[in-house]
Amino acid sequence: MMSEQNFIYAIFAMCGVMLAVKVIPILFCKEKIKNTFIKSFLEYIPFAVLTSMTIPEIFHSTSSVVSATIGFVVAIVLAYIGQSLVIVALSTTLVVFIAEQIMHMMNIL
Amino acid sequence: MENCTSVIKPKGFMKGFKDGIPIALGYIPISIACAISAIKAGLSFGVSELLGAALFTGTGQQAAINLLKGGETAIIMYAITLFVINCRYMLFAISIAQRFEKGMKLWQKILFGILNTDEIFGFAMKEKGTLSPSYLLGLGTSPYIGFFVGTTVGSLVTDLLPASISSALGIILFAMFIAIIVPAAKESKSARGVIFIALALSVVMECVPTIKVYLDASWIIIICAIATSLIGAWLFPIKEEGGK
Structure with a gap:
């Protein structure tokens, strides 16, 4: 693992990148982006990033693949029926917690 | 009339601040979870606070922590990762800049740019007409406070959490990502x-x-x-x- 000192430099670098993408276009770009391809590309980036960050990493995010899979399904169902972000996040965590307690009791965790 | 937008008007600022409170409340669990994974990755309290305050983004912070856990990583890699994850902000920045009130000052634009997030952008774009600097800065301030409070709480409680709770919390950010992805897919x-x-x-x-x-x-x-x-x-x- 990187030393904390170096990680602090990395934080400054990342902060600089954030400022560049968030501030510079506000100051200099008066024109709307007309190019459909670039517009679509930028529009899709968040979904693509979030999907690739979640899969497959979510399955290794708890103590067991089983509890993580249960959480994964619960999150999808809750999000699908239109629950808010906070509700989805907290309920999923709670379900995983309960599932892991049950697994402990059954001695399978 | 020259200075009509050069000062922050309390009324507009407070309206924005209030509109930002639901966003702030949503950020608290996210930033708590981010801070917990930062501390678990081995960062000290101060560095975890710095990370949250400097980036003000759950997704970017999680990506940075993943890189940190992945081993020795060049600083340029952190910068590239954050750029890719956040290049959508260029689009947000350009479209929201068209709605700024005429005469918005440079420092107000810079400050709003720093405070802007997906949720703030989404909220601001729902408002009709031009957006005053006072309102926009108010709208950005309460979520930033919420995020910072969450980061602090998360950084402080990590060591106190029993393993069972911290294991379950491992999934919270991914659940949040799913809560963003699924409704978009449905729509x-x-x-x-x-x-x-x-x-x-x-x-x-x-x-x-x-x-x-x-x-x-x-x-x-x-x-x-x-x-x-x-x-x-x-x-x-x-x-x-x-x-x-």
Whole structure:
């Protein structure tokens, strides 16, 4: 693992990148982006990033693949029926917690 | 009248601040979870606070922590990762800049740019007409406070949490990502297509063992995201303004 000192430099670098993408276009770009391809590309980036960050990493995010899979399904169902972000996040965590307690009791965790 | 926008008007600022409170409340669990994973990755309290305050983004922070856990990583890699994850802000910044009140000062634009997030952008764009600097800065301030409070709480409680709770909390950020992805997939065919492509690529990358020998997880995410968005932009170009 990187030393904390170096990680602090990395934080400054990342902060600089954030400022560049968030501030510079506000100051200099008066024109709307007309190019459909670039517009679509930028529009899709968040979904693509979030999907690739979640899969497959979510399955290794708890103590067991089983509890993580249960959480994964619960999150999808809750999000699908239109629950808010906070509700989805907290309920999923709670379900995983309960599932892991049950697994402990059954001695399978 | 020259200085009508050069000062922050308390009334407009407070209206924005209040409108930002629901966003702030939503950020608290996210930032708590981020701070917990930062501390668990071995960062000290101060560095975890700095990370939260300097980046003000859950997704970016999680990606940074993944890189940190992945081993010795060049600083340029952190910068590239954050750029890819956040390049969508260029789009947000450009479209919201068209709604700024005339005469908005440079420092107000810079400050709003720093405070801007997906949720703030979404909220501001729902408002009609031009947006006053006082309102926008108010709208950005309460979520930032919420995020900072969450970061602090998360950084402080990590060591006190029993292993059972901290294991369950491992999933919270991913649940949040799902809560963002699924409604978009439900609503729009093209988002559904893009998510499916990303999913397929991720699974392929995960299943082909040689890929992981040469590329670490953050490169895989970046490559998947860029490839997916390129394919998406090619297959499902967005036609009119706001259309999906």
